[in-house]
Amino acid sequence: MTSVTSPMAGRAxxxxxxxxxxxxxxxxxxxxxxxxxxxxxxxxAPVDGIVVSLHPHAYVVVDAxxxxxxxxxxxxxxxxxxxxxxxxxxKGDTVRRGQALVRWDPAxxxxxxxxxxxxxxxLEAMPDSLTELVxxxxxxxxxxxxxxA
Numbered sequence: 627m628t629s630v631t632s633p634m635a636g637r638a639x640x641x642x643x644x645x646x647x648x649x650x651x652x653x654x655x656x657x658x659x660x661x662x663x664x665x666x667x668x669x670x671a672p673v674d675g676i677v678v679s680l681h682p683h684a685y686v687v688v689d690a691x692x693x694x695x696x697x698x699x700x701x702x703x704x705x706x707x708x709x710x711x712x713x714x715x716x717k718g719d720t721v722r723r724g725q726a727l728v729r730w731d732p733a734x735x736x737x738x739x740x741x742x743x744x745x746x747x748x749l750e751a752m753p754d755s756l757t758e759l760v761x762x763x764x765x766x767x768x769x770x771x772x773x774x775a
Contacts, residue, residue: 628693628774631723632765633669633746636662636732640761641745646701649745654696656756657747658771664733664742668714668726669699670767672746677719677727682711685727686749693774694749699730701741710734724768748774 632638637660644650644659671677671687672695679686679696683703688694699711712729715721732742748756751774759772 628673628689628691630672630695630746630771630774632660632767632769632771633672633697634660634662634667634744635766636660638760638762638765639743644701644743644745645741655747655749655751656753657745658759658761659743659745660765661743662732666731669697669728669730671721671723671725671727672697674723675721677715677717677721680713680717682708682713687721696747696749698745699728700735701743703735703740706738746771
């Protein structure tokens with residue numbers, strides 16, 4: 627069982643609220659999303675594991691059971707070409723849950739015309755393999771978002 631925790635403080639909104647059909651339609655996998663608190667902040671690792679993919683706007687951490695969790699910082703933020711994002715780790719690093727991976731500012735993303743909503747997705751998971759899915763309410767970094775069997 628993998629417990630996936632929130633990479634940031636904000637409000638859980640669920641994937642259906644994400645303004646991107648790839649995420650809202652669960653095409654990359656099931657999960658939830660967080661509308662982050664505004665202001666400069668750090669996005670943290672949602673699980674213990676290895677950073678297997680790292681971009682300014684997104685990262686994937688794979689845990690010891692092989693579960694890969696994608697955190698996508700905002701929607702269409704790849705178009706910002708890394709502006710406003712600072713990488714704090716490198717691809718291949720072993721990280722601990724709660725460790726800061728990327729420094730960014732959701733308000734600046736919003737000012738740039740992009741949605742700051744952050745999908746947190748269980749890659750290649752079956753929808754019924756997630757339980758305790760949080761899709762509403764306030765969350766703090768480190769609060770549980772879902773369990774992945």
